[in-house]
Amino acid sequence: MLKKFPPKYISPESLSGYQLKGLQWTVSHAYRNSPFYRGRLEEAKVTPADIRSMDDLRRLPFTTASDLSEGYPFPLLSVDMKDVVRIHSSSGTTGKRKILGYTQKDIGDWATMFARCYEMAGVTREDRVQICVGYGLWTAGTGFQAGAEKIGAMSIPAGPGNLDIQCAFLLDMKTTVLGCTASMGLLLAEEVHRRGIRGLLNLKKVILGAERTSEAMIATIKDLLGVKEVYDIPGLTELYGPGTGLSCRHESGIHYWADYYILEVLDPDTLKPVAPGEIGEMVYTTLGKEATPLIRYRSRDLTRLVEGDCLCGCILPRHDKILGRSDDMITFRGVNVYPGQIDETLSKIDGVGSEFQAIIERREDGRDYMTLKIERAAHMGESADEAVASVVSGEVKRNLMVSCAVRIVPYGTLPRSERKTKRVLDKRVF
Numbered sequence: 001m002l003k004k005f006p007p008k009y010i011s012p013e014s015l016s017g018y019q020l021k022g023l024q025w026t027v028s029h030a031y032r033n034s035p036f037y038r039g040r041l042e043e044a045k046v047t048p049a050d051i052r053s054m055d056d057l058r059r060l061p062f063t064t065a066s067d068l069s070e071g072y073p074f075p076l077l078s079v080d081m082k083d084v085v086r087i088h089s090s091s092g093t094t095g096k097r098k099i100l101g102y103t104q105k106d107i108g109d110w111a112t113m114f115a116r117c118y119e120m121a122g123v124t125r126e127d128r129v130q131i132c133v134g135y136g137l138w139t140a141g142t143g144f145q146a147g148a149e150k151i152g153a154m155s156i157p158a159g160p161g162n163l164d165i166q167c168a169f170l171l172d173m174k175t176t177v178l179g180c181t182a183s184m185g186l187l188l189a190e191e192v193h194r195r196g197i198r199g200l201l202n203l204k205k206v207i208l209g210a211e212r213t214s215e216a217m218i219a220t221i222k223d224l225l226g227v228k229e230v231y232d233i234p235g236l237t238e239l240y241g242p243g244t245g246l247s248c249r250h251e252s253g254i255h256y257w258a259d260y261y262i263l264e265v266l267d268p269d270t271l272k273p274v275a276p277g278e279i280g281e282m283v284y285t286t287l288g289k290e291a292t293p294l295i296r297y298r299s300r301d302l303t304r305l306v307e308g309d310c311l312c313g314c315i316l317p318r319h320d321k322i323l324g325r326s327d328d329m330i331t332f333r334g335v336n337v338y339p340g341q342i343d344e345t346l347s348k349i350d351g352v353g354s355e356f357q358a359i360i361e362r363r364e365d366g367r368d369y370m371t372l373k374i375e376r377a378a379h380m381g382e383s384a385d386e387a388v389a390s391v392v393s394g395e396v397k398r399n400l401m402v403s404c405a406v407r408i409v410p411y412g413t414l415p416r417s418e419r420k421t422k423r424v425l426d427k428r429v430f
């Protein structure tokens with residue numbers, strides 16, 4: 001299916017051999033050219049010659065966001081300054097701004113990766129891609145644009161915001177593909193609805209990038225914009241930027257570009273691989289990134305690997321959508337619990353609203369107890385509370401392997417905030 005930007009390996013069996021070559025290159029490149037990496041590798045008593053199989057990946061030390069901010073302004077730099085042709089910066093929601101350097105090859109690889117996203121989404125030279133994400137220091141705008149131009153589509157670099165201009169371009173430029181964040185997609189979809197112009201649009205696809213999405217948001221965007229296909233692109237500035245994978249049209253997870261990076265999914269506590277299908281932290285090792293290579297970079301994002309062959313026939317492996325941050329993890333009776341898992345479980349149950357609160361406390365018997373407060377769905381009456389609560393505790397037990405008491409509360413009574421709502425209240429004292 002992927003003709004111009006296919007995987008660089010020919011079968012699932014040949015992937016690890018392909019990755020090993022890239023891993024050996026990365027370790028040797030970082031060891032030779034970055035004092036930071038050389039120091040870390042020496043501390044771990046690993047030299048490039050020690051990397052003989054993919055199992056040796058486990059011998060390598062981890063890198064973290066604080067290594068990036070401590071190395072400001074050019075953390076992990078592994079090339080001569082004159083080979084750096086561009087920098088990008090992450091938004092820096094936590095702590096100091098992170099700056100990432102790119103060589104000519106890094107920029108080229110990134111554009112190829114993003115072009116693969118478009119190709120997999122069926123975007124062609126006939127398409128017109130309206131890009132309404134941030135430009136500048138952010139990686140989003142330039143990523144969407146370089147990929148679109150590489151595939152031969154027409155870019156409309158509209159940038160974020162300004163719904164007037166967005167609507168005018170949608171009509172006048174006969175835009176067929178929209179590249180945006182989920183929240184921008186939602187705003188624009190509501191504006192199109194308000195203006196009653198849905199029938200005049202040529203839009204066929206929406207590609208969402210660089211923000212967590214919910215199924216409800218995607219459903220609204222599809223409905224109000226009248227598009228059938230919505231794709232999701234994961235994005236991490238440290239790992240080039242958006243365009244390192246794409247959700248499958250069979251809704252079976254996100255294919256990720258394993259020929260450009262190794263993805264490990266590890267238990268954030270033990271840093272050992274989780275069992276197949278279990279949730280863990282996404283840890284990245286790049287295979288050909290020159291300026292700022294990543295060796296076992298802990299992203300703090302959580303997901304699970306999706307096993308088996310995909311219906312679409314693509315041999316690139318898959319991971320699930322991002323299910324939260326490992327910083328939010330709590331350990332309850334020896335089991336790791338993530339707010340995103342509770343969210344995911346509740347979203348599949350009828351009769352419950354989207355808000356919940358998990359309260360964990362240690363009682364006099366010395367044991368820990370969890371109470372889940374859940375809002376009743378807006379259209380539901382109190383009479384069903386008992387039945388709904390029993391379904392919830394059953395599903396939580398099945399999906400999270402923990403027992404909890406469930407209390408259903410009226411719709412609209414749990415706290416909400418625009419940013420991150422605190423959904424887990426851990427009242428235990430350690």
Ligand code: ZN
Nearest residue numbers: 248310312314
């Ligand atoms: Zn697929």
